[in-house]
Structure formats: C-alpha cells, structure tokens
Amino acid sequence: MARIAVGGFHHETNCFAEPKTDYAYFNIQRDRPPLVRGEEVLRRLGGSSFAMAGFMAETQDEHSLLPLLWTSGGAGGLVTADAYERIAGELVGRLSEAGDVDAVFLDLHGAMVSEPFEDGEGELLRRVRAVVGPAVPIVISLDYHANVTPAMVEHSDAMVAYLTYPHVDRAETGRRAAAALRMVLRRGRPTERALRKLPFLLPLNDQCTLVEPSRSIVAGSMVAEGDLASLAYLAGFPPSDLFWCGPAVIAHGWDQGEVDRAADRMTREVALQEPNFAVPMVSPEAGVAEAQRIAAHATRPVVIADTQDNSGxxxxxDTTGLLKALVAAGVEDAVLGLLCDPAAAAAAHAAGEGARVRIALGGHAGPEGVTPLEAEYVVERLGSGRFRTTGQVVGGRDADIGPMALLRLGGVRVVVTSKRMQAFDQAPFQHLGIEPARQRILGLKSTCHFRAEFEPIAEKVIIVLAPGIYLADPSAYPYRRLRPGVRLRPLGPDHRGAAA
Known part of the structure; x- marks a missing residue:
C-alpha cells in the first residue's frame, strides 16, 4: 500500500480581465466547493464531477491517501500574489508535514497565471518536487485548456488531460490518472519526456471535441501503454498571456524513441488540421433574426450562445449586447441566462414576486461601451440560488450562487444571479421554474460547455459575438509575454504583426 499525497489548485486565468482573483474568492462556495483542507477534501470532493473524485474512487481502497488541500477559483483575472502564496504555501507546507510519501497526485487546471509567476502550475510543481525529492513520482491531471510549459513537464511524471470539451470526463480523467500512477509506481519514475508546442493559438470556439478535427485528435491520447506513462494533447487557453500559451502535445515514458515518436505523430496530426478549426459566428442582431426565423416553425428551442460573456x-x-438585441427585435418567449447582477437580484427580492421594479440591469463591469438596460421589469420568480446541479459537465455539485430572480421585459425573461456561473447546466433555470426544453429561444452565456446539456434539446445553435471581456478571436488580445512568431489564430497573423 502506497502513501499518496493528493491536492488541487485550479485557476483558468484571463490576463485581460478584471478584477484580479484574490484569496477570498477561492474561499467562496459557488458552483464548486470553497477551499477545503485535510479530510474535508475527501468528504467534499468524493462522488463529485472533479478529477480528484475519480482519482480517489480508483485508489482509496488500494492505497493510503493523504489529503492536503483543494481549491478552484474558476476563471477570472490574474491570481493575486497574496492568494497564490497563501494557497501554494499551505499546500506545500502540508506536504512537508506529511513526511515520507510514495507518490503525489495533483488535480490542476494548467492555465493559471499569477502576479508573481506567469507559470503558476510550473512554479507549484517545482516547489512540490523540491519537497519530495527526485525519486517520488508526481502525476497530475489537467484541464483540456491547459497552457503546458517546460517546467510543468520537467517536474511531473505523467500528465493526464480531459479528453472532452464540453468537459464531461473530469472524474474519468482522475481515474485515468490513477492508472498512470499505478504503472509509475510499478516501474519507477519515467526518465524520458517530450513537449511539442504548436505554432498557432486555437480559439476556444474551435476546440470543441464533439466535432472534427478535435474529436479525432484527442482520441489518440494514451495512458499507461507500452513504454508510455502518458501521451496528451492540450488545446490551450488563449486569454492567458504567457510565453508558452497555446496548444501542446506532451509525452512521458521510459524509452526516448517511443516518447518522441508518439509526440511527433500526434503533433503532425494537429498541425495538418490547422485549416479545419473554424466555427461560424455572427452579430447579436443577425443571430436573433435567424433565431426568430427558425423558431417560427420549430418544435424545439433555438439556442443563441453569447460566447464572449462566458464567466468560464x-x-x-453581465454584458447586455444580446439582451438588447432580443428586446429590440421584439422577441417573444425568450429566456436569457445567466446574467450576474447582485444589485438587480437584491432589488427584485426587496420588491417581491409580481412586482414591477425599475432596474438598470447588467452592463456594470465592462468592457467599454457596454451599458445597462434600464427599464421597468416584472419580477416573475425569486430563488435562493442554492440548488444541486444535474448535467454532464458539472452534475452533482451543491451550488450557491446567491439570491436569484427571473425578470421579464416584454417577451424576454432574464435569469439573474448574484454570483457568476456559466450557463452549462439546466438546474439554475429550473430553480426559477424555467424548463429549457419548452422555450422558443434560449440565450446562454457560454462558449462551448452549454453544448453538452442544451444542444441535444436544440433545433439549432447560433454563436453570436456581442461585446465581452473574453475575445473569441485571440488576435485581438494585446499580448505582452507570448513568444514571437506564434500565429494568433489558425492560418492567422503572427504575433508582433508579421504576415502569416
């Protein structure tokens, strides 16, 4: 029986977003648990949809697990120096106090950028390696959107990544990581590694694994096969401004020839598919007009994805571009969610169900040019914001997104929350009495995760480009750290203005 230290530190950093992510945010219960420590890691994460849950389920009867801490700040602005040092310091401190361990498993994201360290995970892994020494294996799970760096590869012994976007295999990824660690414990630390970075950035809308070419690319991933501990493709997270941003292929194993051949084979496959990464997108006004035409004859809802206002x-x-387009077009029987405006939710609760209340809804947090939609809204339904998620992406979580309200303006209803949550689950809509499958038009603030739950019930999915903090086209970001020569989108311009 091995003694395995386990922990997790997640953040998906949009370096161009405000506010920064502070320590308090990691401690808030939202659509995921707050920071948990020690035995509470086992209690709060067990049976959930996180990679840690799958790893624990696969190993706890076979080995002794020593839980350190686990936390997820979701996605947002730079992690503050205070937050990074307090969390990383506590995780490493608990590891030091645990004494001798036979292995370490870390449930990470892979796209964390902090104020002091642009490679958040690389620095964390360096500190963990310094504690456990050169002989103890470290296996990590990563989000599909990880920006893998040389330090991450050097200080780990197997990388196991989500194979799906929408992410419906988080727990399964943890189980696959357990299989990799089992092999590493049997054979010893892998001595060979390979990291291949692709020469272009991949917009998130183009990374969906429900369709080609991503579906076939991720199918080539391997865990504990032959002389490979792991072979993984990571699509990258473009809003993270760091030197190593972008897609990567990583292999760990015991034979350098096999490691290189596997990494090169997968890298060639991704490179050859560069022209095929593309998802059509239109303006909010064009998207609403198309949705109205389709909905007039459809028996299922038309989904409009407000991709650039995705809290994920x-x-x-809280942007209002799609909301204003729906109202201006006089759309009937439309629902938009999830729009975060705690002041609006509080005003609705103060007024009560059935009341009419004047609210300047949304548009309070940027970007420049986005303004509230001030009007008299009908308060149709109120909710506590506490519910259990049910879908494939985040099912089984006890969410608390603060007081919620269903507000109506003409034929448009808006699901308002007090804390940010991506529209990737039906439960928050149902919490306010909305059955998504019965609507004519559904506006969802999400980029891709919504597809797991809402595309199966949709007549059609339309992606619109309303103003938002997340930019669907990476070439619009003012990168400062990205390595020169990287194409800012498939077949697009090189970083620093050179022609592709």
Missing amino acids: CGGTA
Whole structure:
C-alpha cells in the first residue's frame, strides 16, 4: 500500500480581465466547493464531477491517501500574489508535514497565471518536487485548456488531460490518472519526456471535441501503454498571456524513441488540421433574426450562445449586447441566462414576486461601451440560488450562487444571479421554474460547455459575438509575454504583426 499525497489548485486565468482573483474568492462556495483542507477534501470532493473524485474512487481502497488541500477559483483575472502564496504555501507546507510519501497526485487546471509567476502550475510543481525529492513520482491531471510549459513537464511524471470539451470526463480523467500512477509506481519514475508546442493559438470556439478535427485528435491520447506513462494533447487557453500559451502535445515514458515518436505523430496530426478549426459566428442582431426565423416553425428551442460573456473564460456575465438585441427585435418567449447582477437580484427580492421594479440591469463591469438596460421589469420568480446541479459537465455539485430572480421585459425573461456561473447546466433555470426544453429561444452565456446539456434539446445553435471581456478571436488580445512568431489564430497573423 502506497502513501499518496493528493491536492488541487485550479485557476483558468484571463490576463485581460478584471478584477484580479484574490484569496477570498477561492474561499467562496459557488458552483464548486470553497477551499477545503485535510479530510474535508475527501468528504467534499468524493462522488463529485472533479478529477480528484475519480482519482480517489480508483485508489482509496488500494492505497493510503493523504489529503492536503483543494481549491478552484474558476476563471477570472490574474491570481493575486497574496492568494497564490497563501494557497501554494499551505499546500506545500502540508506536504512537508506529511513526511515520507510514495507518490503525489495533483488535480490542476494548467492555465493559471499569477502576479508573481506567469507559470503558476510550473512554479507549484517545482516547489512540490523540491519537497519530495527526485525519486517520488508526481502525476497530475489537467484541464483540456491547459497552457503546458517546460517546467510543468520537467517536474511531473505523467500528465493526464480531459479528453472532452464540453468537459464531461473530469472524474474519468482522475481515474485515468490513477492508472498512470499505478504503472509509475510499478516501474519507477519515467526518465524520458517530450513537449511539442504548436505554432498557432486555437480559439476556444474551435476546440470543441464533439466535432472534427478535435474529436479525432484527442482520441489518440494514451495512458499507461507500452513504454508510455502518458501521451496528451492540450488545446490551450488563449486569454492567458504567457510565453508558452497555446496548444501542446506532451509525452512521458521510459524509452526516448517511443516518447518522441508518439509526440511527433500526434503533433503532425494537429498541425495538418490547422485549416479545419473554424466555427461560424455572427452579430447579436443577425443571430436573433435567424433565431426568430427558425423558431417560427420549430418544435424545439433555438439556442443563441453569447460566447464572449462566458464567466468560464473570465467574462463578467453581465454584458447586455444580446439582451438588447432580443428586446429590440421584439422577441417573444425568450429566456436569457445567466446574467450576474447582485444589485438587480437584491432589488427584485426587496420588491417581491409580481412586482414591477425599475432596474438598470447588467452592463456594470465592462468592457467599454457596454451599458445597462434600464427599464421597468416584472419580477416573475425569486430563488435562493442554492440548488444541486444535474448535467454532464458539472452534475452533482451543491451550488450557491446567491439570491436569484427571473425578470421579464416584454417577451424576454432574464435569469439573474448574484454570483457568476456559466450557463452549462439546466438546474439554475429550473430553480426559477424555467424548463429549457419548452422555450422558443434560449440565450446562454457560454462558449462551448452549454453544448453538452442544451444542444441535444436544440433545433439549432447560433454563436453570436456581442461585446465581452473574453475575445473569441485571440488576435485581438494585446499580448505582452507570448513568444514571437506564434500565429494568433489558425492560418492567422503572427504575433508582433508579421504576415502569416
């Protein structure tokens, strides 16, 4: 029986978003648990949809697990120096106090940028390696959107990544990580590594694994096969401004020839598919007009994805571009969510169900040019914001997103929350009496995760480009740290203005 230290520190950093992510935010119960320590890690994460849950389920009867801490700040602005040092310091301190361990498993994201360290995970892994020494294996799970760096590869012994976007295999990824660690414990630390970075950034909208080419690319991933501990493709997170931002292929194993061949084979496959990464997107006005035409004859809802206001990419979840387009077009029987405006939710609760209340809804947090939609709204329904998620992406979580309200303006209803949550689950809509499958038009603040739950019930999905903090086209970001020569989108311009 091995003694395995386990922990997790998640953040998906949009370096162009405000506010920064502070220590308090990691301690808030939202659509995920707050920071948990020691035995509470086992209690709060067990049976959940996180990679840690799958790893624990696969190993706790076979080995002795020593829980350190686990926390997820979701997606947002830079992690403050205070937050990074307090969390990383406590995790490493608890590891030091645990004494001798046979292995370490860390449930990470892979796209964390902090004020002191642009490579948040690389620095964390360096500190963990310094504590456990050169002989103890470290296996990590990563989000599909990880920006993998040389330090992450050097200080780990297997990388196991989500194979799906929408992420419906988080727990399964933890189980695959357990299989990799089992092999590493049997054979010893892998001595060979390979990291291949692709020469272009991949917009999040183009990374969906429900369709080609991503579906076939991720199918080539391996865990504990032959002389490979792991072979993984990570699509990257473009809003993270760091030197190593972008897609990568990583292999760990015991034979350098096999490691290189596997990494090169997968890298060639991704490179050859560069022209095929593309998802059509239109303006909010064009998207609403198309949705109205389709909805007039459809028996299922038309979904409009407000992709650039996705809180899962660091968006504010309070922009009003799509909302204003729906209202201006006189749309009937439309629902938009989830729009985060705690002041509006509080005003609705003060007024009560059935009341009419004047509210300047949304548009309080930028970007420049986004303004509230001030009007008299009908308060149709109120909710506590406490519910259990049910879907494939985040199912089984006890969420608390603060007081909620269903507000109506003409034929448009808005699901308002007090804390940010991406529209990737039906439960928050149902919490306010909305059955998504019965609506004519559904506006969802999400980029891709919504597809797992809402595309199966949709007549059609339309992606719109309303102003938001997350930019669907990476070439619009003012990168400062990105390495020169990287194409800012597939077949697009090189970083620093050179022609592709």
